[in-house]
Amino acid sequence: MGKQFIAVVQCHLVKQRCSGYLCERAFHHRLGGFERYPTDAPLRSMHLTCGGCCGRPVQRKLANLLKQIRKREGIEKDQVVVHLSSCITKDNHHGPPCPHLEYLETLIGKLGLDIVRDTTLSPRSEHLRGEGVYAGGPQE
Numbered sequence: 498m499g500k501q502f503i504a505v506v507q508c509h510l511v512k513q514r515c516s517g518y519l520c521e522r523a524f525h526h527r528l529g530g531f532e533r534y535p536t537d538a539p540l541r542s543m544h545l546t547c548g549g550c551c552g553r554p555v556q557r558k559l560a561n562l563l564k565q566i567r568k569r570e571g572i573e574k575d576q577v578v579v580h581l582s583s584c585i586t587k588d589n590h591h592g593p594p595c596p597h598l599e600y601l602e603t604l605i606g607k608l609g610l611d612i613v614r615d616t617t618l619s620p621r622s623e624h625l626r627g628e629g630v631y632a633g634g635p636q637e
């Protein structure tokens with residue numbers, strides 16, 4: 498079934514200083530990790546944080562979301578996809594990826610949700626990764 502609802506999970510620590518604007522911009526313009534979705538697709542989205550290290554709260558947050566949207570709007574879990582923000586998934590000038598990345602994916606996977614890594618990706622950081630300055634793939 499096609500995706501109707503995107504839950505963007507962001508780093509709780511990073512969100513203490515970041516508005517999340519670049520994630521929102523990437524979603525709105527279907528850039529970076531959101532390139533896969535057509536610009537005219539009527540997708541809903543919401544942003545939430547992992548809840549803090551080690552990320553365990555995200556499971557209950559997402560379980561609550563699934564319960565609410567199923568009850569109120571009939572949206573099933575296979576219509577929902579979780580995007581992990583690039584500050585969780587990628588090495589960048591702010592810091593390395595989340596040390597609990599795989600644990601987060603395990604928690605979310607136990608809810609039966611599809612997971613996609615990345616949100617906003619900057620050409621500069623992608624270039625630096627290509628140069629080996631940052632480990633892994635691109636980020637803002």
Ligand code: SF4
Pocket residue numbers: 507508511512515516517518519520582583584585616617637
């Ligand atoms: S990926 Fe960037 S814009 Fe999104 S929450 Fe992390 S630091 Fe903020």
Ligand code: SF4
Pocket residue numbers: 507508509510511547548549550551552585595596597598
């Ligand atoms: S578990 Fe990872 S994503 Fe969550 S606050 Fe800690 S470092 Fe950030």
